[in-house]
Amino acid sequence: MTEPLKNGLVLGYSSPRHPFSEVPLTDRSSVQQLLCTLLDPLEPFFSPLKARVRCPGATAVRFDQTASEVEGICRPLWGLACLLAGGGSYRGTQWWIDGIRAGTDPEGSEFWGYPRDNDQRMVEMCPLGFALAVAPGIWEGLNERERGNVERWLGNSINEKNMPNTNWLWFRVFANLGLKKNGAKFSQDRLDADIKHLDTFYRGDGWSNDGPEGIHQMDYYSSSFAIHFLQLLYAKLAGGDEPERAAEFKKRAQMAALDLVHYYDEDGRAIPFGRSVGYRFAMVSFWGALAYADIDLPAPLTWGMVKGIVMRHLRWWQTQHDMWSPSGTLTIGYSYPNMYMAENYNSPGSPYWACLAFICLAVPETHPFWTSKEENHWDVVPKIKALKHPGHIMSNLGGHCMLLSSGQACSYPMKGTHAKYGAFAYSSAYGYSVPPGLFTLEQYALASQLGLSDDGGEYWKTRRLSDSRLTATPDGTSTPLLVSLWSPFVDVHIKTYLIPPSESHPNWHLRAHRIHAAGRKVQTADGSFAICNERAADGRYLDPYDPAICEGTSPKLIGNYDLATPEAWAAGREGAFAVSLKAGAVGIKALEDGERTAMLVNADPNSNLIESRTTIPTLQGTVEKGQTVWYVSAIYAKPSGKGVRKEEYLSGWDEPPEVPGWLREEIARDGKGSE
Structure with a gap:
């Protein structure tokens, strides 16, 4: 009543x-x-x-x-x-x-x-x-x-x-x-x-x-x-x-x-x-x-x-x-x-x-x-378009509008400014996430961000200020490319490439990071979009993925403090994903043969704009002091929507895009990567 x-x-x-x-x-x-x-x-x-x-x-x-x-x-x-x-x-x-x-x-x-x-x-x-x-x-x-x-x-x-x-x-x-x-x-x-x-x-x-x-x-x-x-x-x-x-x-x-x-x-x-x-x-x-x-x-x-x-x-x-x-x-x-x-x-x-x-x-x-x-x-308008002045690459492939961004920053102190301007990707379906606290990944809620920690994972630094340019990939395809240079610490220097989805892989975009940890050892956490973390049946946190109901996570989503559970971690190339009957699917995979591992961050409640309970598929790794590494991440997103069946949420998950040839060549020339 x-x-x-x-x-x-x-x-x-x-x-x-x-x-x-x-x-x-x-x-x-x-x-x-x-x-x-x-x-x-x-x-x-x-x-x-x-x-x-x-x-x-x-x-x-x-x-x-x-x-x-x-x-x-x-x-x-x-x-x-x-x-x-x-x-x-x-x-x-x-x-x-x-x-x-x-x-x-x-x-x-x-x-x-x-x-x-x-x-x-x-x-x-x-x-x-x-x-x-x-x-x-x-x-x-x-x-x-x-x-x-x-x-x-x-x-x-x-x-x-x-x-x-x-x-x-x-x-x-x-x-x-x-x-x-x-x-x-x-x-x-x-x-x-x-x-x-x-x-x-x-x-x-x-x-x-x-x-x-x-x-x-x-x-x-x-x-x-x-x-x-x-x-x-x-x-x-x-x-x-x-x-x-x-x-x-x-x-x-x-x-x-x-x-x-x-x-x-x-x-x-x-x-x-x-x-x-x-x-x-x-x-x-x-x-x-x-x-x-x-x-x-x-x-x-x-x-x-x-x-x-x-x-x-x-x-x-x-x-x-x-x-x-x-x-x-x-x-x-x-x-x-x-x-x-x-x-x-x-x-x-x-x-x-x-x-x-x-x-x-x-x-x-x-x-x-x-x-x-x-x-x-x-x-009638293009599905992919580069916008010179805001430093955005716009995409309408894969069931949502998305922008890749580099170079913008608020000119004065603002709560969550790194999340509002410095994230790599912003989606009409998933919104961005802001930190409700400043202790561990759960509170930082690094959706579409790369975080780095030099204290064992308590505090994390992300991209805020960067030098950036909008260009085209050097392979002659005219695919727009965003390049940014940024330093989360004075002695850690990163070059990030952002590559939009393509018609052949509409649910994937790529980001590549060259990380030079000149002066300190750092842990890294590379997050996908955040997604609704509620079971459709009763609103509890998502269980391990069940193909019979097309809902859940892989690997297992664990509580905020139980970080030693073996089944909660997967190899970076295997990746991590979360599927919500309400919101669709998001995930992330490592395309390099590195030492990164995949897991689900149980983000603190109320960190995301659209969903009050979310989880963030994330890749974690470590860069030793003096080491230079290349990380290449493929980020998956297939939102729910009209005409999208739940059985299709993961239809593209097993076929991520390859590392572009021009990027493989750059990694090889650098002499530090594993490609």
């Missing part, structure tokens, strides 16, 4: 069901309804004067509690403003008008406070500025004195303060733009100067970096979270006054679209990469912004394909039933609540940056975005 909750949730024995999951997504009106299921649960958490929203969760962030609650009211404005701009309505619109009135009143009890340098309030000025620009009813709902308060809070204060040298500068642009659109006092000089500086982040072919020279960070902030998204909104809103600037922003979007399309698979999933992926469906906002800005799509893309990307993405998130709090609000996390993957700026209201995805609601219902039939872009 189920019991309806006050906010419309239905709670059953097995899992809660949120109204968000119950909306059949077919057209514009259904997406409007979907947005309302996000806004409705916020109602009990508004402050008395409506200026703040304190979402459930007592977690702290690097800024003050008031700023956290300003996030709570301003971030949902992205969705509400888009709804109103498209002619829609919402029963609680007055809450936000009242909240803006109270929050910008310096004499009121719920005043937001003027920002200081680098203040989080500046971020929240962006959705407020956009809302003022596109939803006239907000400004019209204020009297002359109240408009003056908004003008002073939104314009004067931010224009006088320092901001981080990142995408944040766009937030000040939109604060000024919102005032400009309503005839209020603003700074055109500051607006122009900020855009001029933001143009220095541009690297070419449509790509902008999230920062100045010396930083290589091209994640979703470069596209859907901020830079491309806001460039397109600006082109739409200010294009009449600045046609040349608008044309440039549109041109960049046209070029970038042909690259960004590779980050979304047929099932609607995006590839999680980089920071702030807790903004969830904001990862798809670029595509709705294309329609909002009236972009002429570059061939071979069609509006049916763009619509398909957005609608399938929202539908996939509708299947993620564990991402909600008991009150129906979004939680910090990805597919479930997870503080381990959170940044130090993720407050309980932070996830509502996801409302950027609803820019499509500001698109008229007569636009081909809405009138076209959904199409699959993978029918």
Whole structure:
């Protein structure tokens, strides 16, 4: 028996069901309804004067509690403003008008406070500025004195303060733009100067970096979270006054679209990469912004394909039933609540940056975005593509979208930064894993990473900073290749090659490591993707593989501390794999005749973005002080999915690709390898 909750949730024995999951997504009106299921649960958490929203969760962030609650009211404005701009309505619109009135009143009890340098309030000025620009009813709902308060809070204060040298500068642009659109006092000089500086982040072919020279960070902030998204909104809103600037922003979007399309698979999933992926469906906002800005799509893309990307993405998130709090609000996390993957700026209201995805609601219902039939872009775009500027090789072979990556790194200290930027591979099916602790492999959770330890396996170092280049394999096949040089210790030097899947081996990609342990002995651990570690029958950890039910691991998965069990280890060439009826199969094999062994790491719970319990097939080895070795690893991944039978999960496992001839020759020339 189920019991309806006050906010419309239905709670059953097995899992809660949120109204968000119950909306059949077919057209514009259904997406409007979907947005309302996000806004409705916020109602009990508004402050008395409506200026703040304190979402459930007592977690702290690097800024003050008031700023956290300003996030709570301003971030949902992205969705509400888009709804109103498209002619829609919402029963609680007055809450936000009242909240803006109270929050910008310096004499009121719920005043937001003027920002200081680098203040989080500046971020929240962006959705407020956009809302003022596109939803006239907000400004019209204020009297002359109240408009003056908004003008002073939104314009004067931010224009006088320092901001981080990142995408944040766009937030000040939109604060000024919102005032400009309503005839209020603003700074055109500051607006122009900020855009001029933001143009220095541009690297070419449509790509902008999230920062100045010396930083290589091209994640979703470069596209859907901020830079491309806001460039397109600006082109739409200010294009009449600045046609040349608008044309440039549109041109960049046209070029970038042909690259960004590779980050979304047929099932609607995006590839999680980089920071702030807790903004969830904001990862798809670029595509709705294309329609909002009236972009002429570059061939071979069609509006049916763009619509398909957005609608399938929202539908996939509708299947993620564990991402909600008991009150129906979004939680910090990805597919479930997870503080381990959170940044130090993720407050309980932070996830509502996801409302950027609803820019499509500001698109008229007569636009081909809405009138076209959904199409699959993978029918026409290449299955493998090298992306020069982010340093990615994109793949859509073997049942998932995957990217191989080298060279990116966050420019400031960030929790799990090596996992968010420095891993070798990122998958739409398996997500990445972050360390919930810093002791032994179970806590480091080295999915798609090579870890090295010089203390017997207690602490592990991985790739974070590297010198990298994107090239082609030297065999004349034009297969893209990523090469990176990195040093986990000052006297241990590694060259890593990343080689994408091929049509003949769609479920495999290769990584090769030349490790020179000049000054110390190191243990190594090379991990595959992480996969769900739950038996379908009862949710317990996976047993040894049983071909009768097509589920389990090989070798045996052992507990965290029982490392001496002989049946838990296999030869490196034999490899290790895990098969989940829910998620498919992943594994790893050594292609060199070395001394590596294969096993399953029982990763600590909540380390992976998508599955709360995971295991990671891993190869382990030892490199003696002064020794140079070559490791060549073949990584297997065959996700579950439509049309994939469980009997097929391991169909390619016994036929890994061979070591490429050019790589065998390099190993032989090096004189250190065994090939």
